[in-house]
Amino acid sequence: MVERRWHALWGEWILVSASRMARPFLPPKEKCPLCPGVLEIPEEYDLAVFENRFPGLSSAPDRPQPSPHPFYKTAPSHGVCEVVMYTSEHDTSLAEMPVDDIYRLMHVWVDRYKEISSRPEIECVYIFENKGEEVGVTLHHPHSQIYAFPFIPPRLQTELNNARESSKQGKCLFCSIVEAEKQDGRRILAETERFIAYLPYFARWSYEVHIAARHGTATMADFDDATSRELAQVLKLVICKFDNLFETSFPYMMVMHQLAEPDWHFHIEFYPPYRDKGKLKYVAGVESGAGNFVVDSYPEMRATQLQEIPPFQVEPVTIQMNMVERRS
Structure with missing residues (x-):
């Protein structure tokens, strides 16, 4: 049973899904539901996509019970919740995957975005990865998730509102941010023809990193093969720098912000919970x-810390990568 309840004070929907209490919680490898032979996955795989067994949204939700008072609003939780498994290997991560494997993963994300976003009830396809017990994961097996909402979530709606206001002044908000970061230069980690990775001037997390499209790409539906491969390499660079920072498998929340809107630019945001080695930000x-x-x-x-992390070795590629080192 899933439903939406309207938060009258904040003006946003809350998703209620009581079935999520039954999710497996950090099971050992031999009982991991994403490993072959444990549940419905019969054999090894390279990539796999399944409906989430404990969703916050449903393609066929039950009608919720009437609210106890006319003031309160409720609605069915229409939407999609999927799990994207990166590999059948349990003890690995994006940082350890070859760029070619991440490139293939990009194609899965692109394909799922195109298919799900074509459904008339969907307003936003939100792809994300939670990594590490520090951010509350319940399964260690490497995977990401897709939530497709029948509305634009509050954070993305705020970004869209600000982008529209900037457009009224004749300026592209996302372009202005990238231009400001390039002019300053101190917080940039890497640049390619199509993407730039940087710690934003307004970072909320100590090691927050953004990867932004530089040429007006709004969603993954606009990606061609070269764009997907380029983003795969930048993703690999950022995540490996995270792992090398404290010489550990670095936890983070990775979220992809994309909307099919004329004032929008595709971007990825990383929210790592560490504020320093051994110190979590709550x-x-x-x-x-x-x-x-x-x-x-x-x-x-x-940014200086991450810039000083030695570059990692990747497979030979044709993309020109500007690896930014410490700047004085």
Whole structure:
């Protein structure tokens, strides 16, 4: 049973899914439901996509019970929840996958985006990965998720509103951010023809990294093969720098912001929970209650750390990559 309840104070929908309480919680490898032979996955695979067994949205939701008071609004939780398994190998991660494998994963994300976004009830296809117990994962097996909403989620709606306001002034908001980052230069990790990776001037997390499309690509539906391969390489670079930073499998939340809107640019945001080695950033009273992040360090300092991480070795590719080192 899934349903939506309207938050009258915040003006946004809350997704209610009581079945998620039954999710497996950090099972051992031999009982991992994403490994071959444990549940419905009979054999090894390279990539696989399944409907989420414990969804927050459903393609055929039940009609919710009437609200207890006319003031409160409720609605069916129409949508899609899918799980994208990167590999049948349990003990690996995106950082350990070859660029070619990440490139193939990009094609799966693109294909799923195109198919799901074509459904008339879907307003936003949201692809994300939660990695590490520090961010609350319940399964260690490498995977991402797709939530397709019948509305634009609040964070993306705010970004869209600001982009539209900027457009009214004759400026592209996303272009302005990239131009400002390039002019400053201190927070850039890498640049390619189509993408730029940087720690934003306004970072809320100590090691927050954004990967932004540079030429107005709004969604993955606009990707060609060269774009997918280029993004695969930049993803590999960023995630390997994370792992090399503290010489550990670095936890993060990776989210893809894409909307089929004329004022929009595709971008990825990483929210790593560490503020320093062995020190977690908690979303506590000010962040949760007031909605204002208090960040514990300057992004310029953290960018310098990540820039100094030695470049990793990748397969020979034709993309010209500008690996940014520390700048004075």
